[in-house]
Structures are given as C-alpha cells and as structure tokens.
Amino acid sequence: MDSRARLVIVCGLPGSGKTTLATRLEAGLNAVRLCADEWMDALEVNLWNEEARARIEALQWGLAQRLLALGNVVILEWGTWSRSERDMLRARARDLGAAVELHYVFASPEVLLRRIEQRAMEDPPITRDHIAQWHEVFEVPTEEEMSQYDQPLIATPTADE
Numbered sequence: 001m002d003s004r005a006r007l008v009i010v011c012g013l014p015g016s017g018k019t020t021l022a023t024r025l026e027a028g029l030n031a032v033r034l035c036a037d038e039w040m041d042a043l044e045v046n047l048w049n050e051e052a053r054a055r056i057e058a059l060q061w062g063l064a065q066r067l068l069a070l071g072n073v074v075i076l077e078w079g080t081w082s083r084s085e086r087d088m089l090r091a092r093a094r095d096l097g098a099a100v101e102l103h104y105v106f107a108s109p110e111v112l113l114r115r116i117e118q119r120a121m122e123d124p125p126i127t128r129d130h131i132a133q134w135h136e137v138f139e140v141p142t143e144e145e146m147s148q149y150d151q152p153l154i155a156t157p158t159a160d161e
Contacts (some may be wrong), residue, residue, distance in 0.1 A: 005098035006031075006073045006153070008093040009089055011141070012105035013134050014126060015115035019025040021105055028154045031073035032114065034060040048124075061089075068098045083139045090148065099150040104141045 008031065010022045019035065026033040036056045037047060045052045045067070059080055064074045064090045080086050109131050116126045 005068045005071045005093075005096065006101065006150075007068060007089065007093035007098050008073065008101045008103065008152075009080055009086060010077045010103045010105065011076060011086065013079070013081075013107075013112055013117055013131070013138055015112035015119075015131075016105040016107045017115075018077050018079065018105050020076050021103060025075055025103070029075070031075050032064075032067055033075040033077060034064060035077040036060065037077075056145045065092065065096060068093055068096045081134075081138045083145055084142070086141070086145070087148075091118040100140060101152045102146060102149040103152065104146075106140075109135065 006029070008022075008029070010018045020039075022033050022035065025031060036053050039056050039060070040047055040049070040052060043056075045056075047053075047155055060078075062074070064076060067074050076089065080089070086102060090102075093100045095138070109128070112131050113126075113128055116131075117158050135160075
C-alpha cells in the first residue's frame with residue numbers, strides 16, 4: 001500500500017452504496033472515514049437539515065485536512081454531487097501533498113428506493129420523486145474528470161447489486 005497521504009472521495013446518490021464501499025475502503029486502506037450522515041444521526045440532527053449538514057461537513061473537512069497534512073488516508077463519504085465541490089476537494093488535498101482518488105457509486109432508481117426504504121433513516125422518508133429530482137441535478141463524473149484523479153488503491157465494484 002502507498003504510505004503517503006491520500007484523500008478518497010466517495011460520491012453518489014443516497015442509497016447508491018457509498019457507506020458500503022467507504023467502509024470496505026476504510027478497512028482495506030487503514031483510513032479514517034468521515035460521513036456527515038453518521039455524525040448527524042449520532043447528534044440526533046434530522047438528515048434533511050442542510051444547514052447542520054453544511055456545518056458538519058465543514059468540521060469534517062477541517063479535520064480531514066489536518067489528517068492529510070499528517071500523512072493519513074481520509075475517506076470523505078458525502079455524496080459530493082457537483083464537480084465543482086469535487087474539484088475543490090481535490091485541489092486542496094493536492095496542495096497538502098496528498099494523492100486523491102474518486103469513487104463514483106451508481107445504483108438504478110429502483111435499487112436506490114429499495115435500499116433507502118430498508119434503512120429507514122430519513123424523516124420524512126425519501127420518495128421516488130426525490131430520487132428523480134436528484135438524478136437531474138447530480139453531476140456524474142465524466143471520463144475527463146476521472147482522469148484528474150490518482151489510480152485507486154482498491155477498485156470500485158461496477159455492479160449496482
């Protein structure tokens with residue numbers, strides 16, 4: 001395993017398998033995994049509270065930068081729906097001397113809805129309409145964008161189940 005600092009960004013829609021992948025990467029890379037949903041749940045903050053999510057992600061990003069500067073592997077499991085957000089994370093991590101990976105996790109709308117219903121974390125629940133709207137705004141990483149990242153140390157599974 002590469003011993004230098006590394007930022008691993010896991011992006012995808014809710015229910016796509018980000019946590020499953022990030023947990024696998026965490027163990028395989030001996031990494032620190034940061035997930036806003038888990039912190040929100042632990043603090044009993046509603047997952048729909050975007051203001052709280054932004055504050056938690058800012059705290060996690062500050063911690064991630066310190067960990068990267070110390071030479072650690074950090075996994076950000078935020079969804080990172082926009083290329084501009086992914087670009088900012090990549091640029092800052094590279095400024096800190098870290099390698100940067102991007103893992104995009106996809107699942108069909110039917111699988112997303114089924115997984116979301118099974119986990120039953122959101123109140124009110126996520127609906128099929130939410131998923132349809134989110135598919136419209138999520139910026140899927142292009143081949144050109146993916147070429148800006150380092151080769152993953154552990155591959156992302158390609159199947160959505």
